[in-house]
Amino acid sequence: MGDPRRQKKKFVVPKRPFDTDRFEQELQLIGSFGLRNKRELWRHSTDLSNFRRQARNLLALPPSERQHSEKELVNKLARIGVLEQPVLDQVLDLTLENVLERRxxxxxxxxxxxxxxxxxxxxxxxxxxxxxxxxxxxxxxxxxxxxxxxxxxxxxxxxxxxxxxxxxxxxxxxxKVVEPVDDYDERSRGGRDDRRGGRRDDRRDTRRDAPAKPAPKVKDDNVEPVSNEEVDPIGDEKLE
Structure with missing residues (x-):
């Protein structure tokens, strides 16, 4: 029987694992075309890179030597609806969206x-x-x-x-009519206070501007009330 064939990856992972711009672009494509994960996106990206590499290699050859291979590549891409015209130069202008549209x-x-x-x-x-x-x-x-x-x-x-x-x-x-994207993005970027109409900020400002209440007076039973009349420190007679 022999040994089973080694399963190889059908996609190439990005060289830079952490790239903010690439992250945003990949998430946008995954959401726009309903992909399951990034492996599906990388698989189609690898296919597109292979098409471009074949086109570059063929363009480097003389027309007489590349005629047969050029016809095969162009007809293949035109058959799946990626190319509008069977021209080899248009292969280099293909984008990942063109391939995802044919899924x-x-x-x-x-x-x-x-x-x-x-x-x-x-x-x-x-x-x-x-x-x-x-x-x-x-x-x-x-x-x-x-x-x-x-x-x-x-x-x-x-x-x-x-x-x-x-x-x-x-x-x-x-x-159905699709809601404008700008309005949706503006609402999605708003925080919790924006969704509540800013009422929390209004209440906070009102409390800050309100006058401070006087502290309540505490009555101590152990302290005797003092009269307004002056008392002689030696005797109990009032000073005249």
Missing amino acids: LQTIVYRKGMAASLHHARQLVTHGHIALDSARVTTPARLMTVGEADRLAYASKSSLNDQSHPARIAASYAAT
């Missing part, structure tokens, strides 16, 4: 078959999506242009019913 999960959501990107991932993994009557359960699969048009609900899926709550939610999500 099965993203296409299911773009076609209005799911209420959100996370809902689309759930439908794919649970076997509700079919390609040519065959179930596909890989959300990260890169779909070709022809395959994207042949996607449908599985034959035994309960989502074939038009009155299914998930179908109603998907149709509503496709037509």
Whole structure:
């Protein structure tokens, strides 16, 4: 039988483990495309880097030597819908968003078959999506242009019913108006006092500006009250 093949990583981790700019960009892409973790993002990033490296190596060759390999690479990227025109120079202009748009999960959501990107991932993994009557359960699969048009609900899926709550939610999500992002970001950055309308600050300022109350007088039973009349320290007679 021989020894089993060694499993190798399908992605390359970033060289700088702690980079604030990269963290923000990765989190934005993960939220925008409903990815599960950063490994999925790194896998597609590695694929994009391989496409670019092949294009750079081919551009360094004479046109006569690169003709066959150039045609294979360009046709492959055009078939999955990444390239609009079969030109080798456009491969260097590709971004990670172009690759993520061709995921099965993203296409299911773009076609209005799911209420959100996370809902689309759930439908794919649970076997509700079919390609040519065959179930596909890989959300990260890169779909070709022809395959994207042949996607449908599985034959035994309960989502074939038009009155299914998930179908109603998907149709509503496709037509609803999205709230502006700037307004959402402004509210999300506000603290606890901003959400309460600043009432806490108002109460604090009112207490600070209010006049101080006089200290209450404490009555001591052991101290006898002193009269306003002057008393002779020697005798009990009053001074005239």
